[in-house]
Amino acid sequence: MDIRPVQDLDAPALADLLNEIIARGGTTALEEPFTPRALADAMLTGPDVICCFVAQDDGGSPAGFQSLVRVEGLPDGIGDIATFSRVGWVQQGTGSRLFAATREAARQQGLAAINATIRADNAGGLAFYSRLGFTDHAIRRAVPLRDGTPVDRVSKRYILRTGA
Template identity: 65%
Template sequence: MSTVIDTVEVRDVRAEDAAELAELLNAIIAQGGTTALEVPFTPERLADSYLTGPAVLCCFVALNPASQEILGFQTLGRYPDLPDDVGDIGTFARIGNTQSGVGSALFRATRERALALGLTAINATIRADNAGGLAFYSRQGFRDHSVAKAVPLSDGTPVDRISKRYSLMTGRNG
């Protein structure tokens, strides 16, 4: 699948994207403060965990249509603590490309694929100190579902994790 949505091209991830996506995600991890992920990824580990591995339901990349530079990616997968009909989402935009429509374009594609897969809901778990991430998922129609209190980062710092749900049955979880 390859479609142009707004001014961003969205397509399914490809195996050859793994190295570029690992660089993109590792830059976000190194910057800190927006992802619960703390250990850098090799392209192989990223592919298995979030791009094409057995627990991945779908993964899309957003590209600049003119340059074909990858601007971000969104993955939807199975998570052991969730029901089988609920996918777990993660969205990652290249540093400097937040608030540019990348995440919204990716979510339109992910939502359509989740519906085609027969899912009833999508879960997003966001660090409580990630105001941008919380706002992004709220804008997409996700609603607060639960809070895991004081989950420690690798340095021991406790940070709540807020789980939000998007109902595919109603378009929102109210």
């Protein structure tokens, strides 16, 4: 598996990957599909993107991607991470390999911490970030899904620098 910085030309394949996850439901708070341009602006190469890496399988197809962005509501020096693995590729080590690159880029950018916000009903996502060393930071209670179903959001933090 190859890990590399994302490029604009990755947007169509990564939009397909993410839209399949969204359509499947249950693991991401994202509920609306992305066009390639909207995904590029929001998570791949847009102005609020700190870094984004893509994992490619041995055949050159995307196995997943991980984005670190600046979001309103988080203090300066804390990026917000999102990790997506191709349906059927969970537990293949994709996210851990991506995180090694993201963590290094975050350190180089001088970030103090990385935030991950996960749906409370996404046991796999919660376990994944815990395995990486993220610790619970905050809970937002009963955030409604598009259909009105309330689901808590758990925010976890990965400290890069003491005092974050």
